[in-house]
Amino acid sequence: MTSRGRGRRPRLYAATGGRSSTARTSVLTMDTLITAAGDDQGLPSEWRAVLDLCRPPRALAVAELAARMGWRLTPMTRLLGVLLERGLIHHRLPLSPAETCNVVLLTRIRECLAKQL
């Protein structure tokens, strides 16, 4: 539980500049990886705080950005939808069902886990 998040959970209206949803929000699942893109001059400080967490080469899952900001998932997903629309982030979807059934990839993940842990 992040203590710094307590009491500073944003109102959605403020976090997203008054836009409560976008068509692209639904793309961003909790395990979509996000990395910052482009120039963030003049953006609200909360937006920049989010972007600072995922400067390339760092990429963080939507859930991790929410946790590190101390926000719930829904407002974070909506803010990221706005950032995506404005070209301020790049995203990578989680592995698809076809990929998670791919023996070659699964075997590689297994080997890396065994080697790395």
Added chain:
Amino acid sequence: MPNNSDDAPAQAAFKIIVAGGFGVGKTTLVGSVSEIRPLTTEERLTTAGIGVDDLDGIEDKTDTTVAMDFGRITLPEAGVVVYLFGTPGQDRFWFVWDALLEGAAGAIVLVDTRHLGRSFPAVDFFENRRLPFVVGVNAFDGHQPYSAEQIRGALRMSDPQTPIIELDARSRTSSRDALIALMDHLIDRARPVHA
């Protein structure tokens, strides 16, 4: 619009669920293998009539905040980041959280043999959803008295292929071995000829 950005991150997430009853060691297991200290994220769910006592005439629909612990393991050579999501302790809430299950590759169901019943809902749920999983018997004091078959029976597991392993969630190597057992199970199921 299921497209990735042109300059998308080099890696994609590989989601594993860690489930089991309250106090069974989910966050401990996540912390044992994660490269970051487990983090917590929250979501507000609307739960209609779930775990809510009927109080005459009161609208039985309620908002509940669920907290979820998670960690990650970056595997650059595989091009994936494994995210391990621990389900909230109150089973009745995470069962309605579809987004948590969406896209998951598999699950580890942790079992404490002193409280076997607490993990039955997770077993039942994953079997119904056809999400492959392994059962990890968390042997808190180094041993536990039941055979795999006794546990299989007690949890009413219907798929005889589902592995049951013993582990110590506090141990990194033991928790790693549980992850590898899950990977082996996923690989077996993904093979074209699956006995």
